[in-house]
Amino acid sequence: MAGRIAPVQFRKPHSPIHGLDVGKVATSLRKPFQISSTYRWLAVAMLLLGLFVSMEWQAPVARGPVTPDYPRELSKDTINRLESEQKELKSTIADRRAQLAAVQKDAATQKTALADLNTQLESQRVLAGMVPLVGQGVQVVLDDSNVKSIPVGEDASHYIVHDYDIRDVVSTLWQSGAEAIAVGDERIVASTSVYCVGSTILVNDTRMSPPYKIIAIGPPTMEEAMNSPSRLQSMKSVARQYGVQFKVTSAKELRVPAYSGSFSDRYAKPGNAQ
Amino acid sequence: MRGLASQITLTLVCLLLGATLVVQFRTQGNIVKSIMVDSTTEQATIMNGLVASNAALRKEIGSLDTQLAQFQSGSQASDMQTLVNDLNHTKIVNGSIEVSGPGIELVLTGTLAPEELQDVINELRNAGAEAIVLNGQRVVVNSAVHQDAAGVSLNGVSIRPPYDFEAIGDPDTLQTAVDRKGGLVPMLVANHPGLQMALQKQDKVVAPIFERKMKFLYAKPAT
Numbered sequence: 496m497a498g499r500i501a502p503v504q505f506r507k508p509h510s511p512i513h514g515l516d517v518g519k520v521a522t523s524l525r526k527p528f529q530i531s532s533t534y535r536w537l538a539v540a541m542l543l544l545g546l547f548v549s550m551e552w553q554a555p556v557a558r559g560p561v562t563p564d565y566p567r568e569l570s571k572d573t574i575n576r577l578e579s580e581q582k583e584l585k586s587t588i589a590d591r592r593a594q595l596a597a598v599q600k601d602a603a604t605q606k607t608a609l610a611d612l613n614t615q616l617e618s619q620r621v622l623a624g625m626v627p628l629v630g631q632g633v634q635v636v637l638d639d640s641n642v643k644s645i646p647v648g649e650d651a652s653h654y655i656v657h658d659y660d661i662r663d664v665v666s667t668l669w670q671s672g673a674e675a676i677a678v679g680d681e682r683i684v685a686s687t688s689v690y691c692v693g694s695t696i697l698v699n700d701t702r703m704s705p706p707y708k709i710i711a712i713g714p715p716t717m718e719e720a721m722n723s724p725s726r727l728q729s730m731k732s733v734a735r736q737y738g739v740q741f742k743v744t745s746a747k748e749l750r751v752p753a754y755s756g757s758f759s760d761r762y763a764k765p766g767n768a769q
Numbered sequence: 770m771r772g773l774a775s776q777i778t779l780t781l782v783c784l785l786l787g788a789t790l791v792v793q794f795r796t797q798g799n800i801v802k803s804i805m806v807d808s809t810t811e812q813a814t815i816m817n818g819l820v821a822s823n824a825a826l827r828k829e830i831g832s833l834d835t836q837l838a839q840f841q842s843g844s845q846a847s848d849m850q851t852l853v854n855d856l857n858h859t860k861i862v863n864g865s866i867e868v869s870g871p872g873i874e875l876v877l878t879g880t881l882a883p884e885e886l887q888d889v890i891n892e893l894r895n896a897g898a899e900a901i902v903l904n905g906q907r908v909v910v911n912s913a914v915h916q917d918a919a920g921v922s923l924n925g926v927s928i929r930p931p932y933d934f935e936a937i938g939d940p941d942t943l944q945t946a947v948d949r950k951g952g953l954v955p956m957l958v959a960n961h962p963g964l965q966m967a968l969q970k971q972d973k974v975v976a977p978i979f980e981r982k983m984k985f986l987y988a989k990p991a992t
Contacts, residue, residue, distance in 0.1 A: 537775065540782040547789040570812040577819035584826035591833035598840040605849060612852045619859040621990065624910065628988040659888065666887055669911040674988040685862050685910040688895035712988040750991055758862045762870040763899040763937040765857050767975055 624684040624754040628675045630712035632749045635664055635721060638706035640738035653737045656707055658691040660730050660739075661698070664709055665689070667727055671720035673713040675751040679703050682754040699756050706740070710749045718745050861900065864909040864979035868900050870937040872974040873944050875954070878931040879964035883921050885957060886914040889934060892953045896946030898936035900976035904928045907979035924981070931965075940970035 620626055640654035665683055668676055676683040681698040689698050696703045711717055720726050721743040734741045860866035877889070890908055893901050901908040903923055912924050919927040936943055947954050947968055958966050 534775065537779045537782060540779060540786055544782060544786045544789060547786065567809070567812075570809065570816065574812065574816055574819065577816060577823060580823050581819060581826065584823055584830065587830055588826060588833065591830060591837065595833055595837055595840075598837060602840055605846075609849060609852060612849070612856055616852060616856045616859065619856060619863055619865060621985070622863045622865070622910075622983060623859050625859075627991040628985075629991045630987040630989055632987065659884070662887065662891060663884060666884070666913045666915070669913040670915050673911070674983065674985050683910065685864070686894055686898075687910075688891050690891070690895050714987060751988070758858065759897060759899055759938075760858055760861050761899070762872065762939065763861050763868040763976065764870055765861065765866050765868055767867060767869050 623758075624675070624682045627753045628712055628751045629748055630674070631747050632673070632710060632712040632745070633668075633718045633721060634744050634746050634749065635668075635709040635711075636706050636740070636742045637661065637664065637709070638740035641740065642738045653733065654739065655694065656696070656705055656739060658689045658696050660733075661696065661707055661709065662689045663727055663730055664721075667720055668709070668711040668713070668717055671713070671717045673711040673717055675713075676709065676711045677751045678707060678709050680752055680755075682752055684754045684756075684758075686756075686758060699754070710746070710751060712749055712751055715745070718743060864900070864907040864976075865982075867976065867978045868937065869973055869975045870899070871940050872898070872900075872935065872937040872971050873940055873947065874967075874969050874971050874974065875934040875936075875947055876931050876967040877934070877954075877957070877964060878967075879961055880930065881921075881932060881957070881961070881964070883914040883916050886921065886923075886932060888953055889932075889957075890914070892947065893934065893936045893943070896936075896938065896943050898938045898943060900937040900974075902933075902935040902974070902976050904933050905977070907977055909979045911983060924979075935971070935974045935976070937974045937976055944968060944970055 621628075637656045637660055639656055642654065645651055645654055661678060665676055665678070678689070678698045679701075681687070681701055681703075684699075687699055689696065691697070696707070724731070730739075731741065733739055857866065861868050875889070886903070890901060890903070890912070903912075903914075906912075906923055906926060906928075908923075914921060914923050914928075916922070921928050946952065949955070954966060954968075958964050
């Protein structure tokens with residue numbers, strides 16, 4: 496029975512309206528609309544249901560302008576994935592940058608070391624004769640004898656300049672303070688040999704021919720030694736006797752060429768270990 | 770019967786109503802949230818931004834890798850090595866570094882003139898010696914064996930017989946050059962009675978460093 500559900504009730508007026516029994520009027524008004532309370536409740540419930548269903552129906556309408564059609568949950572996942580990628584990439588960049596900084600620092604140190612080595616190399620090259628040099632010095636010219644004819648029975652070899660003559664001049668120049676020496680276009684270096692093959696003189700394995708011009712950059716003591724009677728005695732006596740020519744002149748500016756050959760180091764290795 | 774049917778209907782309707790209400794509120798919640806953080810437009814913007822930004826990050830990594838490779842490829846390192854090699858090579862020539870290697874040892878016992886000793890050095894140079902030592906002294910470019918008050922000197926240092934020549938180079942070539950008939954050394958031996966000669970190939974000859982450095986007071990590099 497509908498008695499369990501409280502009926503909708505109009506408040507019964509306490510004070511009766513003048514001459515009117517409201518209760519009776521209300522009841523009488525209700526009369527044509529009299530429905531059982533259960534159905535009343537059902538009606539209300541259905542009304543509300545309809546209302547909410549229709550509201551829900553409308554809900555999925557898109558808000559704002561039309562966009563790429565990502566389902567919302569999928570978008571969230573994608574963004575999370577991209578963000579974790581981003582984090583990883585940033586970390587990788589940080590690592591690489593640290594690596595690069597370390598390597599660049601090394602290189603800068605190397606650069607200084609390189610520059611230092613280069614300076615050393617330059618001075619060693621100058622020492623080795625691989626750089627042309629200029630300076631004051633002395634010029635010595637040796638030439639074969641200019642006698643008109645060689646007397647019969649005389650050894651013709653007395654009348655020519657020999658390799659040992661050139662060697663002796665070079666040796667004496669070194670001893671008297673020469674800093675750089677050249678014979679013709681050949682720079683005298685550590686491996687230089689002045690050698691005779693037949694009647695040909697070779698310097699640095701290069702053929703020379705008279706007159707043999709020897710130049711040396713160095714102090715005035717070189718010229719003194721060249722002119723001193725106590726130096727190069729045998730050569731000077733041969734010169735006097737056979738007319739082999741020996742001329743010494745000082746010079747303000749001489750140019751000694753760089754060595755144009757090679758140095759072998761196939762066997763000699765730095766250090767003592769083998 | 771009538772009462773039960775209507776009761777059941779009413780219950781069902783209320784159930785439905787309740788369920789609808791719940792869904793309605795949930796949807797309401799979602800709508801609020803999406804309005805607050807990102808609409809699908811904004812989500813797309815964020816995503817596109819991340820994609821582009823990550824691409825730029827990858828590009829940066831690529832650039833850093835290339836730079837690193839340039840350093841590690843050894844171009845700097847090989848520059849260094851080339852310089853070191855050149856430097857050592859030149860130092861060997863100059864006697865500015867101790868060296869060792871195979872070669873020969875020639876000992877001449879007897880009296881010899883400075884020029885003759887210089888000639889032996891010349892002979893060894895001609896035979897391709899890469900380093901020469903005379904009585905323990907490194908022979909360098911301006912080494913000259915000469916006569917002074919003390920006797921025979923090399924590099925200003927007095928030397929006396931036996932004259933011990935050591936040379937680094939191909940032992941066979943060196944030996945043949947020194948030994949050869951008509952060569953300097955046999956001639957010296959022939960010309961100096963009592964002069965003894967001993968020639969031996971060596972597995973290891975040590976050429977010490979030449980300490981004194983030549984000073985250039987007159988000579989300057991040509992421009």
